[in-house]
Amino acid sequence: xxxxxxxxxxxxxxxxxxxxxxxxxxxxxxxxxxxxxxxxxxxxxxxxxxxxxxxxxxxxxxxxxxxxxxxxxxxxxxxxxxxxxxxxxxxxxxxxxxxxxxxxxxxxxxxxxxxxxxxxxxxxxxxxxxxxxxxxxxxxxxxxxxxxxxxxxxxxxxxxxxxxxxxxxxxxxxxxxxxxxxxxxxxxxxxxxxxxxxxxxxxxxxxxxxxxxxxxxxxxxxxxxxxxxxxxxxxxxxxxxxxxxxxxxxxxxxxxxxxxxxxxxxxxxxxxxxxxxxxxxxxxxxxxxxxxxxxxxxxxxxxxxxxxxxxxxxxxxxxxxxxxxxxxxxxxxxxxxxxxxxxxxxxxxxxx
Amino acid sequence: xxxxxxxxxxxxxxxxxxxxxxxxxxxxxxxxxxxxxxxxxxxxxxxxxxxxxxxxxxxxxxxxxxxxxxxxxxxxxxxxxxxxxxxxxxxxxxxxxxxxxxxxxxxxxxxxxxxxxxxxxxxxxxxxxxxxxxxxxxxxxxxxxxxxxxxxxxxxxxxxxxxxxxxxxxxxxxxxxxxxxxxxxxxxxxxxxxxxxxxxxxxxxxxxxxxxxxxxxxxxxxxxxxxxxxxxxxxxxxxxxxxxxxxxxxxxxxxxxxxxxxxxxxxxxxxxxxxxxxxxxxxxxxxxxxxxxxxxxxxxxxxxxxxxxxxxxxxxxxxxxxxxxxxxxxxxxxxxxxxxxxxxxxxxxxxx
Numbered sequence: 274x275x276x277x278x279x280x281x282x283x284x285x286x287x288x289x290x291x292x293x294x295x296x297x298x299x300x301x302x303x304x305x306x307x308x309x310x311x312x313x314x315x316x317x318x319x320x321x322x323x324x325x326x327x328x329x330x331x332x333x334x335x336x337x338x339x340x341x342x343x344x345x346x347x348x349x350x351x352x353x354x355x356x357x358x359x360x361x362x363x364x365x366x367x368x369x370x371x372x373x374x375x376x377x378x379x380x381x382x383x384x385x386x387x388x389x390x391x392x393x394x395x396x397x398x399x400x401x402x403x404x405x406x407x408x409x410x411x412x413x414x415x416x417x418x419x420x421x422x423x424x425x426x427x428x429x430x431x432x433x434x435x436x437x438x439x440x441x442x443x444x445x446x447x448x449x450x451x452x453x454x455x456x457x458x459x460x461x462x463x464x465x466x467x468x469x470x471x472x473x474x475x476x477x478x479x480x481x482x483x484x485x486x487x488x489x490x491x492x493x494x495x496x497x498x499x500x501x502x503x504x505x506x507x508x509x510x511x512x513x514x515x516x517x518x519x520x521x522x523x524x525x526x527x528x529x530x531x532x533x534x535x536x537x538x539x540x541x542x543x544x545x546x547x548x549x550x551x552x553x554x555x556x557x558x559x560x561x562x563x564x565x566x567x568x569x570x571x572x573x574x575x576x577x578x579x580x581x582x583x584x585x586x587x588x589x590x591x592x593x594x595x596x597x598x599x600x601x602x603x604x605x606x607x608x609x610x611x612x613x614x615x616x617x618x619x620x621x622x623x624x625x
Numbered sequence: 626x627x628x629x630x631x632x633x634x635x636x637x638x639x640x641x642x643x644x645x646x647x648x649x650x651x652x653x654x655x656x657x658x659x660x661x662x663x664x665x666x667x668x669x670x671x672x673x674x675x676x677x678x679x680x681x682x683x684x685x686x687x688x689x690x691x692x693x694x695x696x697x698x699x700x701x702x703x704x705x706x707x708x709x710x711x712x713x714x715x716x717x718x719x720x721x722x723x724x725x726x727x728x729x730x731x732x733x734x735x736x737x738x739x740x741x742x743x744x745x746x747x748x749x750x751x752x753x754x755x756x757x758x759x760x761x762x763x764x765x766x767x768x769x770x771x772x773x774x775x776x777x778x779x780x781x782x783x784x785x786x787x788x789x790x791x792x793x794x795x796x797x798x799x800x801x802x803x804x805x806x807x808x809x810x811x812x813x814x815x816x817x818x819x820x821x822x823x824x825x826x827x828x829x830x831x832x833x834x835x836x837x838x839x840x841x842x843x844x845x846x847x848x849x850x851x852x853x854x855x856x857x858x859x860x861x862x863x864x865x866x867x868x869x870x871x872x873x874x875x876x877x878x879x880x881x882x883x884x885x886x887x888x889x890x891x892x893x894x895x896x897x898x899x900x901x902x903x904x905x906x907x908x909x910x911x912x913x914x915x916x917x918x919x920x921x922x923x924x925x926x927x928x929x930x931x932x933x934x935x936x937x938x939x940x941x942x943x944x945x946x947x948x949x950x951x952x953x954x955x956x957x958x959x960x961x962x963x964x965x966x967x968x969x970x971x972x973x974x975x976x977x
Contacts, residue, residue: 276773276803276827277857278723286860289684300680309677318674318870325661326842326874328652329835332641356708356844359863371630371746372724385864392719392861421628451628475628483681490678490869492708505629508638509744511711512737517842518670518870522678 280372280394287388290590299613301604302588304430304458304565306487308539308607310522311532314488317525318518330517333507337515337524341495344527345467350500353507354523356514358457358481358494362389362424364509365453365477365496369422370395377416378424379408381431381594383455386424395421401596406434406559413447421450427466428458431592431602433561438466442473451475451502457494458563460485460533461540467497474499484564485533485540486526493523540564543605550615551603554622569600573625581621587614632724632746639740642942651965653956654940656782656810656917658839660891660959662874663884666840669877670870682869685859689867689876693847696879697819702852705859706875708866710809710833710846714741714776716861717805717829717848721774722747729768730776731760733783733946735807738776747773753948758786758911765799775800778807780814783944783954785913790818794825803827803854809846810915812837812885813892819849826851836916837885837892838878845875892916895957902967903955906974921952925977933973939966 290303334354342349355361362385370376372394378386380399387397398420400412406429425444428435436444445452454466456478469476477498483489493515496506515523526532548566551558556568569575579591579601593599603614642655686706694701707713714737722728724746730738732751739749750772752764758781777796780787788796797804806818808830821828829850835841845867848858867875878884900918903910908920921927931943931953945951955966 277720278773280723281720281857281860284860287864289681289864292681292683294687303681305681306679309679314678315674319671322667322670325839326666327658327661327839329641329644329655329657329841330844331644356868357863357865359865363863367744368629368633371632394723421630487677487679489681489865492682492865492868505633508633508636511709511715512639512641513709513711513841513844516708516844516868516871519868 278394280391284388284391287385291588293588297586299587299606299610301606301610301614302590304484304563304604305489306484306536306540306564307605307610308487308536310487311526311529313525313529313532314522317521321518321521326517329513330515330520332512334515334520337495337520340524340527345497347497350503351470351497353496353503353510354515354520355494355496355510357483357492358455358479359385360510360514361479361494361496362386362455364506365422366390366393367509368506369451371421373419374421375419376422376424377412377420379412379429381592381597383426383430402432406432408436408440408444413444416449423448423450423452424455425452426455426457428462428563430458430563430565431567431590431600432559433563433565433567434559435462435464435562438464438469441466442469445469445473445476448475451477453477453479455479457481458484460537461544461564462562470497470499474502477502482523482526485537487536488522488526491519491522493519540605543608543611546608547603547605547611547615550611551618554615554619565602565604567600567602569598571598573622575599575601578618578621582617585617587617630746632743636740636743639737643940645940649938651939651958651962653958653962653966654942656836656915656956657841658836658888658892658916659957659962660839660888662839663878663881665877665881665884666874669873673870673873678869681865682867682872684864686867686872689847689872692876692879697849699849702855703822703849705848705855705862706867707846707848707862709835709844710807710831711737712862712866713831713846713848714738714807716858717774718742718745719861720858721803723773725771726773727771728774728776729764729772731764731781733944733949735778735782754784758784760788760792760796765796768801773802775802775804776807777804778809779818780810780915782810782915782917783919783952784911785915785917785919786911787814787914790816790821793818794821797821797825797828800827803829805829805831807831809833810836812889813896813916814914822849822851826854829854834875834878837889839888840874840878843871843874845871892957895960895963898960899955899957899963899967902963903970906967906971917954917956919952919954921950923950925974927951927953930970930973934969937969939969941966
């Protein structure tokens with residue numbers, strides 16, 4: 274191990290949510306969309322496949338870039354495509370964080386940000402959310418020269434809660450560094466921080482097609498920011514970071530906004546059903562703006578409940594953050610999956 | 626720009642080979658395979674597509690890993706899959722190179738290695754090949770503590786030449802750091818360094834499906850090394866770095882070794898035709914072990930010839946390395962493409 278950078282040897286690496294090898298389970302642990310993507314995605318991929326894959330894809334994913342720009346009312350040079358929004362998060366971290374430097378992010382939130390800082394030989398500063406999931410001014414206070422990037426997942430995971438664009442802008446203007454707003458779940462929310470990119474060059478918005486477009490298997494995400502920021506970020510990406518099929522599929526996906534609206538309506542109805550059901554069982558459930566809910570209880574043994582559920586073939590995510598009550602993060606599945614999940618949880622709780 | 630790491634601002638970024646937007650050209654500039662991939666790849670992708678893309682793919686590309694392990698006579702824990710071998714090169718660089726540290730590589734060779742070092746805030750040490758494209762002992766001499774990774778493209782680009790496994794092993798054992806042997810083109814060669822992974826834990830072999838499997842558009846590569854090396858490298862990769870379609874397609878590709886053998890035979894016949902033809906025109910052509918040839922001439926204005934060719938819709942790669950004669954790197958196309966290319970070059974040379 275002496276050959277590796279000490280930062281790599283010291284770190285644990287990120288453990289993604291469990292991916293069961295069988296499809297014979299109810300999988301509500303990694304916030305996937307339970308419905309298949311738009312049929313236009315399949316058509317576009319098939320069409321692209323027929324043209325052969327022997328040539329390199331467009332280095333900047335030109336077709337997607339143009340479609341995303343049209344969707345968001347900007348020009349293509351405001352958009353950088355990535356191999357999933359993980360790739361975007363990696364690119365941003367590599368662009369801003371050197372050894373000994375710092376990413377600041379709220380906690381509890383997406384734990385991958387810590388891994389990304391560690392790979393760079395940097396570290397993470399975790400600023401706790403308030404108990405109502407708002408974010409205090411301490412997020413922008415006590416900063417030093419090492420703070421080079423802030424990331425806010427908005428909507429946040431595991432809470433599903435959201436800061437308003439006004440609040441995010443106020444925080445951004447007080448930060449000495451860029452702020453990446455990770456909008457992985459924003460299509461399920463009532464608002465977005467997208468317009469803030471025009472207010473401050475330091476605000477970057479990342480999006481993914483994994484959740485609201487039901488394309489976790491395709492790996493496609495992007496970042497929207499001012500063109501001079503995009504130009505520097507582009508230097509860090511791999512030359513051909515998006516493949517030809519995913520560019521075709523992702524372009525078709527974001528061009529089918531009718532599908533998105535329909536899918537969103539189904540997920541929001543399911544979210545309401547899940548929230549109500551879990552509250553009726555007795556859980557405390559944060560009002561979610563995402564495609565999952567965060568469920569806690571002051572007395573119940575949450576970990577035991579999670580394990581019982583998994584033993585029954587229902588995969589939810591058990592999460593424990595230091596200084597916070599542990600909880601279950603449950604993705605919004607189909608109506609039938611939600612009903613089964615609620616029934617099983619109710620049965621487990623009754624037997625406690 | 627003050628927000629970015631100085632290393633990012635200072636660097637130029639890598640410029641990939643030109644990708645013309647029209648398919649109405651003869652494209653011999655980026656060493657793509659001129660033939661479509663195995664039909665089994667298309668079938669496998671179509672089959673996977675029918676299953677829907679809403680779920681995350683296998684984080685470690687399990688199916689591919691198993692197939693690659695079987696092909697190479699190792700267990701799956703010797704294999705790490707990547708989003709193209711670019712992803713593998715990036716992972717290795719991030720794992721070994723910290724700020725101020727050094728990648729050593731021969732020159733002329735693949736210029737991306739320099740970009741990768743620069744993104745890390747490191748630098749590249751270029752050790753010139755001998756004039757016969759052998760690599761002298763100076764490659765392992767005058768090293769200091771900052772040398773953390775050596776990379777040898779073998780076969781090399783642009784020369785198409787190759788060091789023997791015996792030579793590579795001898796160099797590796799004298800290096801203080803890991804050696805990544807970039808075997809992007811090895812399926813077109815007479816030998817490989819693959820067996821060396823059993824000789825020395827510091828030897829890692831990277832492969833790509835872009836060239837010999839005709840899948841540049843799919844983005845798939847991998848590295849083979851001892852399991853304890855693979856475990857650390859895996860910490861650096863993005864969680865889901867390979868998408869579901871590319872895993873399915875890449876697995877089918879390497880399982881169709883009959884297709885590979887047939888394709889290889891066609892490319893080797895084309896390479897011989899191209900080499901003979903260019904020599905007859907008057908160029909000096911290195912004996913190639915890859916799917917391209919390197920063509921130089923002491924007197925002719927190579928850049929002018931390249932520009933004339935491109936103006937005629939034939940894209941070849943003009944390359945100039947400091948201290949070396951400039952040259953044309955020409956990918957082996959179809960028989961018809963080679964004939965057209967040779968005719969046009971002959972005409973351009975006659976008119977000089």
